[in-house]
Amino acid sequence: MGIHVSIHYDNSGGFSDPYLWVWYAGAAAADDFKATGTDSFGSVFDVDVKRSDFSFKFKNGPGTTGAWEGPGLDRRFRPLKGLPEAQVMTEIWCRGDKAFVYPTLPAVPEADSAANFLKTLTPAKGIYLPDSGSLSGLGATTLAGGGVLFGLYHPNAGRVFVFGSFNDWQRPGHDTPLPEKFCELKLYRGYFGIPNTWLLVLPQAKPGDEYKFCVQGGVSSDDKGRFQQYFTDPYARELGPDYGMNNSKIVDAGTFAWTDQNWHTPNRSKLILYEMSVYGFTEGDNGIVNPGKFAGITERIDAGYFNDLGVTALALMPLAEYPGPQGSRVLGYSTSLFCAVERDFGSCDDLRQLVDNAHGKGIAVILDEVFNHTSNDFNPLYKMILEHPDEEFNPEEGGLYFSGKTRWGNRVATEKEDVQNLLIDACKLMLVEYHVDGFRFDATHTDWMDHGFVLRLARELTSFRPSVVLIAENLPNQQDLNRSGYDGFSQWSDPFHDKMKALLREGVFDNSNFYNADKLADIFYFSKSLYAAHTNNAVNYVESHDESSVSYEVKTNPALDQPATKERKARLGLFCTMTALGIPMLYMGGEFNVERDRNIVSFDWPSDGPGSNGFFRWASRLIRLRRRYPALQIEGYSPAETGQFAWILGPWMDGRHGGGSLVLGWRLWPTQFAHDAMVVLLNFENRTVSVDLELGARGTWLKLADADNANDIAPEGSNSVSDAAALKSSDGRFGSFDLPSSSCFLYKWESGQA
Secondary structure: EEEEEEEEEOOOOOOEEEEEEEEEOOOOOOEEEEOOOOOOEEEEEEEEOOOOOOOEEEOOOOOOOOOOOOOOOOEOOOOOOOOOOOOOOOOEEEEEOOOEOOOOOOOOEEEEEEEEHHHHOOOOOOOOOOOOOOOOEEEEEEEEOEEEEEEEOOOOOOOEEEEEHHHOOOOOOOOOOOOOEEEEEEEEEEEHHOOEEEEEEEEOOOOOOOOEEEEOOOOOOOOOOEEEEEEEEOOOEOOOOOOOOOOOOOOHHHOOOOOOOOOOOOOOHHHHHHEOOOOHHHOOOOOOOOOOOHHHHHHHHHOOOOOOOOOOOEEEEOOEEEOOOOOOOOOOOOOOOOOOOOOOOHHHHHHHHHHHHHHHHEEEEEEEOOEEOOOOOOOOOOOOOOOHHHHHHOOOOOOOOOEOOOOOOOEOOOOOOHHHHHHHHHHHHHHHHHHEEEEEEEEOOOOOOHHHHHHHHHHHHHHHHHOEEEEEEEOOOOHHHHHHOOOOOOOOOOOHHHHHHHHOOOOOOOOOOOOOOOHHHHEEEEOOOOOOOHHHHEEOOOOOOEOOOHHHHOOOHHHHHHHHHHHHHHHHHHHHHOEEEOEEEEEEEEEHHOOOOOOOOOOOOOOOOOHHHHHHHHHHHHHHHHHHHHHHHOOOOOOOOOOOOEEEEEOOOOOOOOOOOOOOEEEEEEOOOHHHOEEEEHHHHHHHOOEEEEEEEEEEEEEEEHHHOOOOEEOOOOOOOOOOOOOEEEOOEEEEEOOOOEEEEEEEEEEEOO
16 A cells, blocks of 8 residues: 655765655555655655565665665654554654654754753752753752753654643644643753753642653654654652552652651761561551551651660661552562662651651661662553664563563663653652662672762762762672772671571571581671671671571571570570671561561561560660670771780680681770670570680679570670679680570670779
8 A cells, every 4th residue: 555755864974865755564565755845854755665564774876886874764654554543644754763764753852951951940949950961950850930941862853741630631633632732851962961951840740640751752653653752751759649640749848847867877987787578567566657658657756766776877668659559578679670669668758757756766767779670561661662663562671771581570761861860860859859878789790780880879879978878789789889898788688687597596597508507707797708808898787678587597497496495596586686796687577587488578566565575675775785885896907906806706616616616706996995895705506605705804894695695794784793693704714605506695795804
């Protein structure tokens, strides 16, 4: 079936005699058309083609001997797609630098750059104006003088419109279009100094309005055969309540009344992390007014729960918009957007209230960011920006923002600079508009993410906010993320977790860690010999959302599947986490010794309150010891070389000092003052081991904690030199000390009198 088509070509290649070469699939014959005229855009070809599905390319002069457009500029056009509501396009536009077919005259770029235009605007107070890569103004930014700045990055679009509740949702393609209400964005030079950034200030738009972008060209064809699509804003801060429409929502972060002006993010040595799911942490507690939401956590913050427990930082599992309902097995790691806060958890201001109240209680807040993959379900970024027209029909390609697959979902193209800009902006937005203290980045290994990006992320965020906390799940751990050590990523320590699980279950864990002395000392000395350069680089844990609880793991050894044994092993695991060099982390519910498999966020809250749980009473006292004493917060590159750390027991020593047994002991001397000195003793054997202790100072050493009790000195506890469990030494040694099976001890020097 033949068809008449008008094709406009900008002739940016400068052909002196432009021709159009047309060919048809399965046919040997081709058509060679000379330009029939010109217009303000360039050359015009009014031609009759033999079929409604054809390919074409521009060249200079007739025949095949002249100059042709470069490779990658073959174009295909199907004006009749055979769809039920197909609309016949008989006029199209083509640019010499792109293979896309445009359904409308492409916009002419403004003479000014996006950065220069944006410098004339003033965002509302407390608002982040995106500036990664260059000042871009992407998203919906409320302005100080009223109105809203809209910005969209789309390097291949022909025209872009914003539409929403502020203009009765009018846009091209509306069933009853009113062009006078259309809101068209202007094209500016943006990233890389080329036109790719679309901007518009709308005085009538306001916070609470919902909106979307309409993009013509550079996108897949819609159900009517038009190269036009409607998109949720990649920089949307919040989505509207309609889960079918998923409209973006304008948010004004500047109206929240912050009270944390005197807050300072703690040094990493002071961090005691508490990983938690917003939904799972409170959804099972009938005493919470807003279970499963930000406000539910805020209730517990206000009640002093985390202060009683002793943790200093809340590590919130992903908060970005998740395309599905919450549930006991929903972790939130298949996100769909990077700046939008999950609607199920509450409003943006609910999250701000959580952070503000946490800071008021001396608690930092760290967010989990998933930059390695996105959801395969609702995903506004998928094929939003086609890099070439054939991507529309290739299920293996997802457009600019994606590159291949992961076992969890579409792999984010973190190797691309413009994609990196979006991800870095998402973090900066959270720092500015939500006052968060840092981030944990999911699955950052080079198998899943480009480390050039991960290191750029660290550079830019530490430059933007020097105190920012950077944590990485990077399994197995890689040394390049250490950066200079103190300023590197705090990596979840895979060696610590896996070795501890093998030791606690007295067997093999993950087919690679065993109940033996291999790496035993290494994991307690911040895994320095394994990957870390500084104590800041190690986050030690025995439980997380990805791992089963200690009790659950221990019961996989039938010989240990007894309530008392499982609890003792859980206590030993938490004790080791709190005393090892590095940053300790526990997973919600671990303070109650919850027994559960991996990937479960729900747990039963004690019906009579936390204080009724014996494990909690012990754990909270232990954790507060970590929070109080410098010896348990030692930081540095080599504490052993500076005299702050010394081994006193180990399998490599002689028989009276742990030789041949799975025991460890070390002395901590963080300052010049003896009162700060401590000793840690551990026995992973299933038998008693007798050892001689080299305490390092004569006098009285108080037992602050073991697997049964934890009792600090005043004012936190009632411990004193008169306690029967204190060690008395006239020469800094203590002989024939019995370490029972699966035992742990923490001693503190208290007096020079023995």
